[in-house]
Amino acid sequence: MGFDQYHEPPAELPEDARTFARMSANLIEEAEAIDWYEQRLAIERDPAARAIMLDAEGEEFKHFSMNLEFLFRRLPLWREIAQGILFQDGDIVEHGEESEEEATEEEAAKGAPLAGSESLGIGSLRGSMT
Amino acid sequence: MSHLLREQAPITESGWRLLDEEARERLTPALAARKLVDFSGPHGWEHSATNLGRVKELDDAPGDDIAASQRRVLGLVELRAHFSLSRAELDDAERGAQDVDLGTLDAAAHRIATAENATVFHGVNAAGIEGIAEVSTNEKITLGEDCEVYPRHVAKSVDALRSAGIDGPYGLALSPEGHTHVLETAEHGGYPLMQHLQEILGGPIVWAPGVEGGVVVSLRGGDFLFDSGEDLSIGYEGHDANAVQLYLEDFFSIRVATPEAAVPLPA
DSSP, X not given: OOOTTOSSOGGGXXXXXXXXXXXXXXXXHHHHHXXXXXXXXXXXXXXXXHHHHHHHHHHHHHHHHHHHHHHHHHOHHHHHHHHTTTTOOSOHHHHHHHHHHHHHHHHHHHTOOOTTXXXXXXXXXXXXXX | OOTTOGGGSSOOHHHHHXXXXXXXXXXXXXXXXXXXXXXXXXXXXXXXXXXXXXXXXXXXXXXXXXXXXXXXXXXXXEEEEEEEEEHHHHHHHHTTOSOOOOHHHHHHHHHHHHXXXXXXXHOBGGGTBOOHHHHOOSOOOOOOSOGGGHHHHHHHHHHHHHHTTOOSOEEEEEOHHHHHHHHHOBOTTSOBHHHHHHHHHTSOEEEOTTOSSEEEEEOSSSSEEEXXXXXXXXXXXXXXXXXXXEEEEEEEEEEESXXXXXXEEOX
C-alpha cells in the first residue's frame, strides 16, 4: 500500500497534517471521478446507463463538496479567499485577484501566526464581539 | 523543537488540541486590549524590542569632535502564568471524557489576560512600559459608581477627543465591575445603558479585567501599537507521576504614539 499523499516523511508530520493530506487526496479522487463520469456520459447513449451514471456522479458532487468544506474549515484563509470567488457571477480571475488581496491583507492585520509557530494564534481581536 | 518544549510533555496531540482550544475559548473574551488597539506581529521569539525611532544623545562620545547617540528601543515584556494539570484528567480526556477538569488552565488564562490588559492600559514601571491611561494628556474623568451619569462622562470623553482633533469611532475598555453595572442598568424609559453608551462612542464597550475604572480610546488606528513577539502560547515546564506543570506565555510591548487619543476614567 502506498502513501503517495505525503510529500514529507509521515512520521514527522503532526496528526492534523496527515488528516489534511488524506482529505486533500480524497478531494482529488472525487474530482477525477466527476471527470470520468463526464467523459463516459459524453459518449453513452443508453438512457438507463446514463441515468445510473448521472445518479453516481451526483454522489461524487456531494463527496467533493463535503471534502472541500472540511479543508476550508481547516484553513480559514483558503475559505475566505474562496468566498470571494465561488457562486458569483462576473469575471472569475478578477474576483480571484480581489479576494486574495483582501483576505491576505486582512489576515496580516489580524496577526496570523508565523510558520511553524505553536502559539494559540489569537492575534488581533479588532472587530470581534465584546 | 521550540522553546516551549511541548514535544517533551507527556501529552498527546489530541491532548494539546484540547488544551489549546480551551485556552483560546477562555482568553478571547478577556483580551480587551486586542479589541481596541492596533496589532503588529507576531514577529517571533527572537523579536526582543520595539523600535521607537528615536535616539538618545550620549554625553561621553568615544573620540574628539564626535557626536554620539544611541538608538532607543522598548524591550518586550514576557509574562507567564503557571498552572498544573492532573495527568489522570488528561488520561480521561483521551478516553473521551467530556467533563475534564481544566480549572487551573482557565484560571491561568484569566490571570494572563488580566495582566496583558493591565500592561496595555496602566503600564509596567519596572519594564519601562507606559500604559495608555498613564500617558494620556487628557484630563481624567472619575467614573464613580453611579451608572446613570456614565453617559455624561463618556460623552465628555468623546467631546475631549474630538476637540483634540482625534477622530472616532471610539471604544471603551471597562472594568468587570463597571461592565456589570452597565449591563444591569436601564435608563428612564427602559432603554439599555449599554446601547446608549455604544451610540455615543460609535464603537464597542469591552469587558476588561485588569483595567481600573475605564478608558475611552479612539479606534481610528495608528495611535496605540501592540507589538507581539510570539503570540500567547502554552509551554511545558515539567511533570511527575501525578501532574504536568505548564505555563501560558505572553510576549509583547505597547507603544502609545498619540497620548491625546485616550481619556482615562478612573473608578
